[in-house]
Amino acid sequence: MAEKGSGDVKNIYLSDAVPGRIEQKLCQPCLSKDTQTVADVFCSTCDEFQCKECSNVHTTHAFLRNHKLVNAKEMKTKQVSFDMMGFDQCNEHQEALKFFCEDEKQLCCSTCAIVDHRKCHRVVEIQKIAGRFTFRSSSIQARLLKVTEKAKLVVENAKSSTEQLGQDVDAISLTIRRMQDDVNKTFEDLKVSVAKDAESFKAETLNKLTKKQSDREKLVADATKSLETIDNVHQNGTPSQQFILGHRMKKQVRELSCNVDEECQSLETVTISFDFDDTMKLPPLPISYYVPGQLTLKCSSPEDVKPITPLAPIVKLTKITCIDVKLTGDDVEEPLYSGLDFLPDGRLFAVDNKKRKCLIYNEKLEKVGSFQLSYTPQSVVAVSEEEVAITSADPCKIDFLRVSKSNDITLIRTCKVMTQYDSICMKDERNFVVGTFDDTRPVRMVSLSGEEKDFSINFPNKKYPIATSASTYIRNSDKVVLADKNEHTVYIYDVKNNTRVAVKDDQIKKPCGVAVGPSDCILVCSNGTNSIVQISQTGRVLSSYKIDMELPYSVCVSKDKSIIAVTNNLVGVTNLQLFKVE
Known part of the structure; x- marks a missing residue:
């Protein structure tokens, strides 16, 4: 009977590493029950060590009688079972891969062997031909190393691209901020430049307006003085004086009238404005190149002032x-x-x-x-x-x-x-x-x-x-x-x-x-x-x-x-x- 004891389910060997002690193989079905029992036989079909009691199933069940049992002591080594990560499973039927079709060089599960390879002549069990196969891992490992290195390069490239992208985005923001600073400076220069030109326009225009105002005030003064003279002579002058004044005043009134008519024709309203152009030019060009507008001095005649006499031709x-x-x-x-x-x-x-x-x-x-x-x-x-x-x-x-x-x-x-x-x-x-x-x-x-x-x-x-x-x-x-x-x-x-x-x-x-x-x-x-x-x-x-x-x-x-x-x-x-x- 199996003895119960504490042990690692995965460990099929019993050894305390004491010199002279013989390594014993344990029954794997018992280990699955957390029981350590010395194995008596090894079933190559089941691919496991079994004690005498567990191996009796081979005589009890008819479908197990063709399994080959050998003395456990005759088995020198037995690899430890490990997870194949799905490599030993059929991708199509999710069954264990037990056969190999030598005609088509394909691994097969039981369903594949019956369904897909029934017409093939050389479908053999993997365990029967595995001994003839020499696993050459060095070439595969070398290729895998190359693949790994290339994959690392791809990862590094992606990492580098990510970092570069972040730097580029930051650089764009920095460029925009610099452009903003340049534009702000541009407008500060523009404000100074336009203000200077506007003051110049203002000074020049004020001089002209002042002169015109002085001339027009003189016309008013001359007309007012003439009216006072006429009133005075009319009230106090002799008929001779009145006659002389009437003839003298005709010429003076004619001159005043012509002067006033000319002034009326040249009436204008002076305004100044700044209109932006459709396009702007930015630094480092000189300010004269990228000023986004133009200072315009406009003189327009009031709508209610109409020309009194036709203007004379100005071109000969x-x-x-x-x-x-x-x-x-x-x-x-x-x-x-x-x-x-x-x-x-x-x-x-x-x-x-x-x-x-x-x-x-x-x-x-x-x-x-x-x-x-x-x-x-x-x-x-x-x-x-x-x-x-x-x-x-x-x-x-x-x-x-x-x-x-x-x-x-x-x-x-x-x-x-x-x-x-x-x-x-x-x-x-x-x-x-x-x-x-x-x-x-x-x-x-x-x-x-x-x-x-x-x-x-x-x-x-x-x-x-x-x-x-x-x-x-x-x-x-x-x-x-x-x-x-x-x-x-x-x-x-x-x-x-x-x-x-x-x-x-x-x-x-x-x-x-x-x-x-x-x-x-x-x-x-x-x-x-x-x-x-x-x-x-x-x-x-x-x-x-x-x-x-x-x-x-x-x-x-x-x-x-x-x-x-x-x-x-x-x-x-x-x-x-x-x-x-x-």
Whole structure:
């Protein structure tokens, strides 16, 4: 019978490590009952040591009689049972793996052997072939070590990426804080800069207002004194004195009346404001580059003050010089100067639409420089002392060219745009006003970096074919001028009020080029009357100057408003003329 005792269920050997003591094997079924019994036999099928009493089941049950029993003492070693972590289980049927199919080189449980491998010829029990198998762990271990090392690298990479991500997020916050500090400093500088300019505007304007006030007070004093004199002579003077005073006063009253009328026409309300631009430029550029706005001094007439007498024309043109632009060399196309503008130093820059050229003329209209283009230019505007911008419709772009003092022309950069542009002028230091064609937005804005924007103007839903419209911009009053050649009309749009004035007159026929002249008047090439028409900002036609040129087409004004250049589009007789403004 089995003796009960305390012992480790897993331990199938009884040994106190005393020298000379023989190691005894214990019955495993008894150990499962917390009883230590010396084993008598080993069942290779059950794969366990058993005592005589526990092994009797092999004779009791018929299905166990084929198990092979051997004397326990003949078994030299027996590995300790351990958990295989599921490796000895069939993944599909969750049964013990007992067979091996040598045909398909697969481990099988009983169900796999019967169901999946019944047609295979070599399905054997694992315990029968296990002795023939040599387990080569070194190669597998080496591969596992490599896998482990790679896995560690993956883990380290993930850990490093996590740390880097955290650092990047912190860096973004730090960058934003630095930007915030820069922006705060920018606005502090802006506040100081604008305040300084505003004070300067204020001082300059106050001086003018003080002088005007003094002049107007003198008019009041003169009129008051004259009234007192008239009253005194009327009451106390002799008829002769009254007669003399009446004649003398007529002249004085006429002079006072003219002076007062002039003052009434020049009445204005002076306001100052600061409006932010749509874009901002941040440090480290100089403050003049990134000031996000512009200080504007605006003078506007009160609505209830109407002009008493028409203003006299302020522009008189005197021709200085003239040249004929002729075909030269291998030229095939007739020249057509579709764009003109003066550089700040007085040189005239022209683009030849037909010959695809840029040309530079001096004050005597002597050609001093030229540059061949690879596309058809439309118009040109001087951007700075030595830089011009040229529009092109095919491809749609704006080219920036450097014009050196020695009259060398080089391409600086190109801005690609989405719209076909014809005329071009400066809106401010960072933006252009451009005229379009084949687009329902006849006039648009483009920044020096190529960003395109629309005016807040309700333009008519109309497309202008090429060479049927021209535009310019009056910066001081924020007005857009659009010449409609086919309608014989010049439109003046007030951007701030979104209002429009249409100027039609017998002196305006097929208006082409337009430019802003002295005192912000509008100069228009009247192609059908061979004249330059002068229009006020309010839409009044002030004058029409006949020029010795057929079909005037383009006009531009020098930066100091003292010289006007005009060219035409008459086939075979292309002229270029300069006029002095008086």
